[in-house]
Amino acid sequence: MDSNLYTSLDWDGWDKQFRRYFMNAVSGPKPLFLMGTKHSSGASNLGLFSNIMHVGAHPPTVAVLFRPLTVARHSYHNLKEQKQATLNLVSEPMLSKAHLCSASFPEEVSEFKESGLTEEYIESWDAPAVQQSPLQLGVMPVEEHRLEANKTILFVLRVEWIRLNGLSPERDGFLDLQKLEAVSANGLDAYAGMKPVSKFLYAKPGRPVEAVDSFIP
């Protein structure tokens, strides 16, 4: 019997919180963004999201997974109604403020005010952005899928604008997230900074893997 092996015979009997912590970590390091939305009343909202993935480059598209609608999901409802949101990359200097936005505040309370993050409006975009974030995206919903497995909801979002504060893309288009002090999420409430490892040449059969030296610090 392999003591490192876990199956449903183990986890079905685990405490619910223990299982949540464990299962939220096994999917690896996750991107971390604050979603800014606006209620029809004008109240602004910020929610912390790590279930975000790249979908396509042209048109630029991302997807975000919402938990089942068993309780009020302010970001979900605002996004659906206003058809606009911002995604703001969380960086190390703003991390503890961002973490506070994962708390369940009542709808009339603005997470901007509670967390001390600064509301900012980019051009004519109605959804609020986070001034402290080094990378802000303006997104519009284009598609919604309900996952039958557990009633979570995948929203596919088209990126309408991108704002980079303090960095430009490199010659090949690459954007070094470590220079932006980007944070990744590890499970439910732990976070890690990025330490550089390697940038490689495009992998080809028969060619040894080669590091792009200029990238290594």
Place this chain on the structure above:
Amino acid sequence: MDSNLYTSLDWDGWDKQFRRYFMNAVSGPKPLFLMGTKHSSGASNLGLFSNIMHVGAHPPTVAVLFRPLTVARHSYHNLKEQKQATLNLVSEPMLSKAHLCSASFPEEVSEFKESGLTEEYIESWDAPAVQQSPLQLGVMPVEEHRLEANKTILFVLRVEWIRLNGLSPERDGFLDLQKLEAVSANGLDAYAGMKPVSKFLYAKPGRPVEAVDSFIP
């Protein structure tokens, strides 16, 4: 005019490769796994995936996004036919070998052999796992969604077993991915290690954000 602001007026005119690099980076740090599958001929396959997300804790469920089926997608076809795969967390010591698995090898070539990674079979699971990986998952497809936005395919996968090599979950279920030397992907061909930042107490309205001290090194 805000020189840090990019819209389709900019990126529609960009070189395709530049745009791919840039857009693959703006969605933040990504999890990195090798997917092990088996062809009906018995040939084993390894593919490198960063478009993976946590879907649910009970039953444990993840999702992986496949590129459009415009060229042969070995992992996709094997997963669909065999209804089994493994997901193997990529760690720093195995990174350059894992990167090589992103190359387009012909179907009859095993990426295990080409990369020097070791094929391993966990109990009666038919899909091959990667022995060097510190965290291996056995997954089964339960649902498939085609995203209309760009014909990518989201596969929802139920986790059937989890194998942890060299680490146990902490008392609360937390799994410290940094101790596993987990790697995150930054865009298409750059990767970062994890540097510890903070583990916080569960956020509640009105309570200051508090770090869990024992976690900070």
